[in-house]
Amino acid sequence: MNNFASDPLTLYSYIFVGGFVAIYFWRFLGLVFADRLAIDSEILIWVRLVANALMAALVARIVFLPPGTLETTLLSNRLIALFVGILGYFFLGRKLFIAVICAISTFIALEMLIKKSLF
Amino acid sequence: MRGGIIMAGTWFHGQTALLGLKNSFGVAGLVLCASSIGVGALAHDAGIGVLPLLIMTFFTWALPSQVILIAMMASGAGLIATALAVSLSAVRLMPMVTSMIPTIRNEDTPRWILLVIAHMTAATVWLEARRQAPTIPLEKRAVYILFMSLGLISMLMVGVMVGFHLASQVPVLISAALIFITPIYFLVAMFSAAQIKADYISIGLGFAFGPPITYLLPELDLMIAGLIGGSLAYGFFLLFEKGKEKAA
Secondary structure, three states: OOOOOOOHHHHHHHHHHHHHHHHHHHHHHHHHHHHOOOOOOHHHHHHHHHHHHHHHHHHHHHHHOOOHHHHHOOHHHHHHHHHHHHHHHHHOOOOHHHHHHHHHHHHHHHHHHHHHHHO | OOOHHHHOOOOOOHHHHHHHHHHHOOHHHHHHHHHOHHHHHHHHHOOOOHHHHHHHHHHHOOHHHHHHHHHHHHHOOOHHHHHHHHHHHOOOHHHHHHHHHHHHOOOOOOHHHHHHHHHHOOHHHHHHHHHHHHHOOHHHHHHHHHHHHHHHHHHHHHHHHHHHHHHHHOOHHHHHHHHHHHHHHHHHHHHHHOOOHHHHHHHHHHHHHHHHHHHHOOOOHHHHHHHHHHHHHHHHHHHHHHHHHHHO
């Protein structure tokens, strides 16, 4: 393992080369493509839809292959909570905040209920 | 009147900057703050100090990629291998920048601001720009987005610091709920930013295609799911929605 505490040069080369440069490369490329597109360009709609689908795939990956401690929770609870959040959004005035509260409180309630009944 | 001195500074609008800063302290900021707590804890366990962590947070500004960076550093991976793994996770930012930039600039927007905004583009900013930018006049959008991003990044840094100091003292269920807030916010914010039916279709297809493609091609899954789902939704737009617009 790298000893980052005693070697700031290594630490900051990881942060700037492994982090900043590696990520900014794609942002810069995105900007280069954006230069060729006008605000009313139809390709812009395609790019937006691709980005939408990509983000939705990321959401699905977190739900179905959860990272970290989320792994300790039930898939059914995650799916139900997500569904309740979407319902909350569309039926309670299309407010993002309310939808997030609906989903997360459903999630915590379901998890607590199940953990309690099991142990 | 294209003299540099006269035009210099026309991109800046103080009130819009303040509004952007103020609006960053909303749902998006809270979600970021909450979801970054786990990242702070991760960095703590990897032996990365507070100051490097904050600098890293500012210069990566993409939580999933930052998680991979910290995990690679903790595992003792080489610099090139780390850069490649992090880079692979950041491909998703490219279509976000490409689709956002043309909607927030005009001919007076200085190049350096666009270069900075490109760095500030992450899922949260991309979503909030789509949700909020239409209410801001075009010539003020760049400064609005810039200051909103700065506000959001501050919230992220607060969350990372809280996580760093709490480390592993957070109960498992709370830490799981903090992770789960992000996908909920992403999904609902995408619904709230949707303008046309094809937006909803792209979200549904991406969600449906994601898991099977992850199973088949775990490295490039998101990009492939994005391209297939987004292109099919675009086909729907060309076939049904665009025609309707013309007929109406």
